[in-house]
Amino acid sequence: MKKWFKISCVSLLTAILIIALAACNNEEVQTIRVAEVTHSIFYAPQYVAIEKGFFEEEGLNIELTLTPGGDKVMTALLSDGADIGLVGSETSIYVAAQGASDQVINFAQLTQTDGTFLVSREKVDNFSWDQLKGVTFLGQRKGGMPQMVGEFVLKKHDIDPHADLELIQNIDFANISSAFASGTGDFVQLFEPQASVFEQEGRGYIVASFGEESGHVPYTSYMAKQSYIEENKELVEKFTRAIYKAQKWVEENSPQEVAEVIQPHFADTDLDIIEMVVERYKGQDSFAVDPVLDEDEWNNLQNIMDEAGELPERIDYSSLVNTDIAESVME
Known part of the structure; x- marks a missing residue:
């Protein structure tokens, strides 16, 4: 009797488990x-x-x-x-x-x-934003958040992006890093991991964060x-x-x-x-x-x-x- 009872309980629990699993699988x-x-x-x-x-x-x-x-x-x-x-x-x-x-x-x-960083072609000790005056700056696509944040930060540091430097904005997002790698621009605004990759390869150096400068x-x-x-x-x-x-x-x-x-x-x-x-x-x-x-x-x-x-x-x-x-x- 006890043996039959144990088998019945095991069978019942197994059936319940199978039904539960079937219900989950049918979701x-x-x-x-x-x-x-x-x-x-x-x-x-x-x-x-x-x-x-x-x-x-x-x-x-x-x-x-x-x-x-x-x-x-x-x-x-x-x-x-x-x-x-x-x-x-x-x-x-x-x-x-x-x-x-x-x-x-x-x-x-x-x-x-913002998720972009300012990358310099040459190693810069003690970077300050006024060092961007007179340089060629390879920025992001006009109208997008990276470009708008970039200009916002430049103006915050008393730099007119359209008068105090040469601003390049006519390069597609996907080609900005390759343009910099081929010699365009003294500074570039880049997302990660490209910024860190360039730094590791000695092609550029991260000198500032646009995210830290622009706030939440x-x-x-x-x-x-x-x-x-x-x-x-x-x-x-x-x-x-x-x-x-x-x-x-x-x-x-x-x-x-x-x-x-x-x-x-x-x-x-x-x-x-x-x-x-x-x-x-x-x-x-x-x-x-x-x-x-x-x-x-x-x-x-x-x-x-x-x-x-x-x-x-x-x-x-x-x-x-x-x-x-x-x-x-x-x-």
């Missing part, structure tokens, strides 16, 4: 198409969320597509070619100013400073059309929760550990370079520690755009920023 994995404006170590928390399985824990499959240029990310979103865009928040302002009927809403912030801004955020958020609120919450888990993980772990986790996304970059870049970005608080985009950051963004002459009109914070989702996943 629909939902796919979200994400268009990222560039593929960069600057977005480390996103790749941590992928590699640590945080999206998978939320029942999400992420289709990540490189979509170079903020205008192209916006086109993908507006044409339903992507569900979520990872791009500079200034792009949502441009779209709103054009009278879009379905606004693009910022719902989660990933980076909170919603430099890169996740955004989606208002209609998509309204129709897929639970999905967007799951996505944001996975990002928040990754943000906390990056904050709590060492640059070496972060580098090891995200290395599969940067197979052509040495691990020590990835670690160096992560350490530099962590050191200047570039990675947002939570997904909430606050109003002070939004206002700083518009001040920078205005200073660069690129702000079409001031857009109210509440019109293009939704913090409800981010705040709910943090509770």
